[in-house]
Amino acid sequence: MSGSRYDCIVIGAGHNGLTCAAYLARSGRRVLVLEAAEQAGGAAGTREFAPGFRASSCAHLLHLMPGWLLEELRLARHGLKMAAERMPTIALSGTTALRIPMDRDPAVQDLAATDAQAFREYTARMRRLAAALRPLLETVPPRLGSRAWRDRLTLLGLGAKLRLLGRADLRELLRIAGMCVHDLLDEHFESPLLKGALAFDAVLGTNLGPRSPGSVFTLLYRLAAGGGAAASLAQPVGGLGALTEALAQAAASAGAELRFSAPVARVIVTDDSAAGVVLESGERLEAGCVVSSADPRTTFLRLLGAEHLDAGFVRRVAHLRTMGMTAKLHLALERMPQFTALADAAPEGRLVLAPSLAAVERAFNDAKYGKFSAAPLLEVLVPTTVDPGLAPPGRHVLSAVVQYAPYRIAGGWEGQREQFLDTILQTLEAHAPGLRDSVRAAELLTPQDIETQFRISGGNWHHVELALDQFFMVRPLAGAAQYRAPVRGLFLCGAGCHPGGGVMGVAGRNAARQILAQAA
Amino acid sequence: MLIETEPHYRQPLLRSPFHERMRALSQVDSFIPWSGYSTVDVFSTVEQEYFAIRNGASLYDLTPMVKYCITGPDATRFLDRLVTRSVAKVRPGRVAYAVWCDDAGRLIDDGTIFRLGEQEYRLCTGERQLDWLLDSSIGFDVRIAEVTADIAALALQGPCSCWVLKALGLEGIETLAPFEHRTFRVPDRAGAAGTPVMASRTGFTGDLGYELWVDPADAERLWDALMEAGRVRTIRPIGSRALNIARIEAGFLLPNVDFVSSAHTLRNGTARSPLELGLGWCIDFGKGHFTGRRALLEEHARPPRRRLVGLDIEGTKPAHNALIYARRAGHREIGSVTSAAWSPTCKRNIALAMVNAPYFETGRRVWADIYLNRELTWERRMVRARVVERPFFAPARRRALPPADF
Numbered sequence: 010m011s012g013s014r015y016d017c018i019v020i021g022a023g024h025n026g027l028t029c030a031a032y033l034a035r036s037g038r039r040v041l042v043l044e045a046a047e048q049a050g051g052a053a054g055t056r057e058f059a060p061g062f063r064a065s066s067c068a069h070l071l072h073l074m075p076g077w078l079l080e081e082l083r084l085a086r087h088g089l090k091m092a093a094e095r096m097p098t099i100a101l102s103g104t105t106a107l108r109i110p111m112d113r114d115p116a117v118q119d120l121a122a123t124d125a126q127a128f129r130e131y132t133a134r135m136r137r138l139a140a141a142l143r144p145l146l147e148t149v150p151p152r153l154g155s156r157a158w159r160d161r162l163t164l165l166g167l168g169a170k171l172r173l174l175g176r177a178d179l180r181e182l183l184r185i186a187g188m189c190v191h192d193l194l195d196e197h198f199e200s201p202l203l204k205g206a207l208a209f210d211a212v213l214g215t216n217l218g219p220r221s222p223g224s225v226f227t228l229l230y231r232l233a234a235g236g237g238a239a240a241s242l243a244q245p246v247g248g249l250g251a252l253t254e255a256l257a258q259a260a261a262s263a264g265a266e267l268r269f270s271a272p273v274a275r276v277i278v279t280d281d282s283a284a285g286v287v288l289e290s291g292e293r294l295e296a297g298c299v300v301s302s303a304d305p306r307t308t309f310l311r312l313l314g315a316e317h318l319d320a321g322f323v324r325r326v327a328h329l330r331t332m333g334m335t336a337k338l339h340l341a342l343e344r345m346p347q348f349t350a351l352a353d354a355a356p357e358g359r360l361v362l363a364p365s366l367a368a369v370e371r372a373f374n375d376a377k378y379g380k381f382s383a384a385p386l387l388e389v390l391v392p393t394t395v396d397p398g399l400a401p402p403g404r405h406v407l408s409a410v411v412q413y414a415p416y417r418i419a420g421g422w423e424g425q426r427e428q429f430l431d432t433i434l435q436t437l438e439a440h441a442p443g444l445r446d447s448v449r450a451a452e453l454l455t456p457q458d459i460e461t462q463f464r465i466s467g468g469n470w471h472h473v474e475l476a477l478d479q480f481f482m483v484r485p486l487a488g489a490a491q492y493r494a495p496v497r498g499l500f501l502c503g504a505g506c507h508p509g510g511g512v513m514g515v516a517g518r519n520a521a522r523q524i525l526a527q528a529a
Numbered sequence: 530m531l532i533e534t535e536p537h538y539r540q541p542l543l544r545s546p547f548h549e550r551m552r553a554l555s556q557v558d559s560f561i562p563w564s565g566y567s568t569v570d571v572f573s574t575v576e577q578e579y580f581a582i583r584n585g586a587s588l589y590d591l592t593p594m595v596k597y598c599i600t601g602p603d604a605t606r607f608l609d610r611l612v613t614r615s616v617a618k619v620r621p622g623r624v625a626y627a628v629w630c631d632d633a634g635r636l637i638d639d640g641t642i643f644r645l646g647e648q649e650y651r652l653c654t655g656e657r658q659l660d661w662l663l664d665s666s667i668g669f670d671v672r673i674a675e676v677t678a679d680i681a682a683l684a685l686q687g688p689c690s691c692w693v694l695k696a697l698g699l700e701g702i703e704t705l706a707p708f709e710h711r712t713f714r715v716p717d718r719a720g721a722a723g724t725p726v727m728a729s730r731t732g733f734t735g736d737l738g739y740e741l742w743v744d745p746a747d748a749e750r751l752w753d754a755l756m757e758a759g760r761v762r763t764i765r766p767i768g769s770r771a772l773n774i775a776r777i778e779a780g781f782l783l784p785n786v787d788f789v790s791s792a793h794t795l796r797n798g799t800a801r802s803p804l805e806l807g808l809g810w811c812i813d814f815g816k817g818h819f820t821g822r823r824a825l826l827e828e829h830a831r832p833p834r835r836r837l838v839g840l841d842i843e844g845t846k847p848a849h850n851a852l853i854y855a856r857r858a859g860h861r862e863i864g865s866v867t868s869a870a871w872s873p874t875c876k877r878n879i880a881l882a883m884v885n886a887p888y889f890e891t892g893r894r895v896w897a898d899i900y901l902n903r904e905l906t907w908e909r910r911m912v913r914a915r916v917v918e919r920p921f922f923a924p925a926r927r928r929a930l931p932p933a934d935f
Binding site: 281310314315316317318319320321322323324327488495 | 606610611631632661664665667668669817818820821822823
């Protein structure tokens with residue numbers, strides 16, 4: 010039954026798999042996308058977690074996908090609409106709210122004059138650094154020691170871009186790149202709430218606390234990927250699933266074939282080349298190349314198999330840090346939650362519950378020793394504020410990213426999930442009294458749930474933890490950093506590749522470029 | 530089994546179960562370390578010991594050889610991914626020499642693989658490899674255990690070795706073919722069941738010879754019985770020095786002498802590939818993937834840059850560590866000697882040397898720069914040398930089946 014033959018088989022219909030498929034199909038390749046789940050999206054999907062209530066499954070904000078990618082794939086034409094854009098961040102602590110706008114010249118009210126001035130300067134500098142680093146994120150990492158002109162030009166171009174920063178900014182970049190965000194923020198600000206919220210952005214989705222070295226790098230990464238200063242925080246109508254739906258449309262209209270409920274068991278290797286896949290159903294599908302958007306550990310150790318790889322490489326794959334630290338909460342609410350600090354106003358924007366640097370560090374301390382945070386940090390969204398279609402009329406949805414929830418928790422997640430949910434609800438209740446009573450249904454996804462439901466080993470939404478030692482030319486690891494696996498014809502296009510996770514799509518686009526370049 | 534009479538910090542080297550016997554026979558008290566064990570360098574004189582290997586029967590303590598027991602449903606697949614040759618083709622009851630490489634196709638070590646059963650192997654190597662074996666086992670259903678101290682081993686080598694084993698009562702030993710292993714029984718005097726001994730027709734001398742593997746509890750009894758059975762063939766215990774001459778004659782490589790394991794090299798370009806070491810014959814590119822295959826295929830497609838070759842050198846002075854030159858004037862250095870010896874059997878001055886292209890071609894004439902210490906007066910001799918095929922000595926008796934009674 011292997012009558013049909015494809016140029017490329019893409020494993021996984023998440024945003025990176027679909028982006029890659031769309032670009033390949035646009036270039037005339039016969040593409041087949043295989044997805045294990047019943048619909049597209051992966052961790053960037055929308056799910057009905059309670060009858061009539063829908064929420065973005067994992068990521069719930071769109072802020073990293075570059076505008077040019079949205080335009081090149083004409084996602085608006087394929088049905089992508091935004092319910093809200095340029096959403097502000099509002100840091101909450103008890104009765105205090107601090108609105109951190111994303112304007113070009115951010116004026117933060119409610120801040121002491123010194124902090125307000127410092128924030129302007131800090132934001133301006135971080136934006137300049139982020140802008141200089143941005144090309145680094147969008148490029149295909151060059152190979153070290155390569156004599157190819159393309160690799161040399163890439164390095165040269167990146168160097169030139171950094172050089173253009175000028176002496177003062179370059180010095181500052183070198184000074185802070187390996188630093189911890191705690192020290193950086195302490196240098197600039199007084200307000201505990203401001204520092205807590207900014208530190209939260211640095212450690213969100215990482216295994217770092219504010220005092221961990223390298224936490225400025227993750228902040229710069231977020232800013233660079235977000236196009237300056239997270240200017241583009243956006244919420245698609247219908248949740249993140251609407252984005253992947255549009256990507257699926259884009260891929261399909263370019264000629265790609267999509268199959269759902271078709272989990273891949275393994276990659277077929279013939280004569281040291283990937284030649285297709287075998288589905289869990291036993292069906293064999295052949296293709297000239299195989300592109301996996303699954304995480305590198307899954308791709309190499311499960312789908313491909315260690316026997317096709319060198320032992321040193323496998324050892325490094327096995328040692329990749331892939332453990333998630335972040336949980337996802339979905340609440341079905343009877344009514345709009347009333348946050349004390351917002352004085353009954355509707356929560357339009359991204360609410361950050363990370364009251365101070367110390368609170369963030371303390372929350373991390375628990376996780377460091379294998380416990381969930383006793384006072385967790387939250388990024389809260391009430392998506393129904395701007396997109397009422399996600400819930401039955403008059404009802405609401407609360408979606409929260411919760412930190413820290415270690416993948417490997419002492420005693421195991423079974424039995425502790427309920428405790429953690431209770432802890433989170435207490436935190437929310439403290440900020441929005443009465444919220445608990447209005448909860449109709451709740452769903453908490455721990456990293457272990459994310460692992461099982463989205464087939465991401467470790468349940469880390471970056472697939473491979475984002476850190477300096479797992480970045481750029483060594484992401485996911487040396488020997489596979491150019492989207493090419495050591496086995497000919499096998500490519501990676503997922504979040505484990507440069508530039509990494511978050512709903513960005515650049516890895517998918519870069520992988521497609523490599524595949525097309527190889528064939529040409 | 531360790532003989533622990535003192536705390537380990539007072540006794541940094543382990544003692545093999547043959548240690549007491551060897552100490553009693555050692556005339557010059559020359560012990561050296563090997564893989565954490567104390568082992569004999571010379572018993573009496575190197576020459577006498579060497580001639581026991583080539584003209585009689587020699588006994589060498591092999592216990593320090595590091596041994597791993599590898600079992601499990603994936604044992605064959607695991608080993609086939611580890612080493613460069615095909616292990617699936619090695620039938621139970623057979624032994625294979627094999628080498629293994631890192632990802633870059635650089636040699637880590639060599640050793641012998643004994644296939645004990647469908648899913649059971651023993652890997653013998655000169656140095657400890659557990660770290661690499663465990664790394665290599667990721668994704669394979671296999672168990673790896675170090676069993677070095679659980680097995681005592683002796684090499685019985687020389688033209689009379691088969692005769693000695695027959696005299697010892699190993700029934701059918703003459704039917705054991707090269708690279709086969711089988712378990713025999715050494716009958717005791719009472720004629721009871723006897724002591725089990727695994728014998729393999731393997732060795733490091735290039736001569737007729739066997740390696741014997743026993744429970745450490747039986748070690749001293751086996752030693753005594755061998756010495757007794759071999760008395761009329763003047764069996765003699767030997768040390769590493771005599772063995773080294775024999776192995777150079779046989780053209781065998783010694784780790785850390787003829788190559789440095791890529792796990793230990795620090796400098797760029799000092800690790801060696803099996804192709805450079807003339808071990809291309811034990812690479813099976815067709816068997817499927819193994820660690821280093823892609824790198825070796827790439828190297829295979831390029832013209833070779835250097836190769837380990839045999840040298841036949843003018844004169845009688847061993848060319849230890851000599852640099853090799855293209856011309857007598859000595860301007861262009863083209864390689865260096867890794868092992869050198871005067872071969873008493875071939876009556877030739879032989880050496881193993883790593884030589885650059887194109888000088889490694891057989892028959893090529895080169896020059897060796899030999900330094901001689903004449904009562905602390907150093908002399909330099911630039912002598913002629915010729916690239917020759919290895920091995921230097923390969924008697925027909927090493928493969929004879931059944932072996933003749935010498």
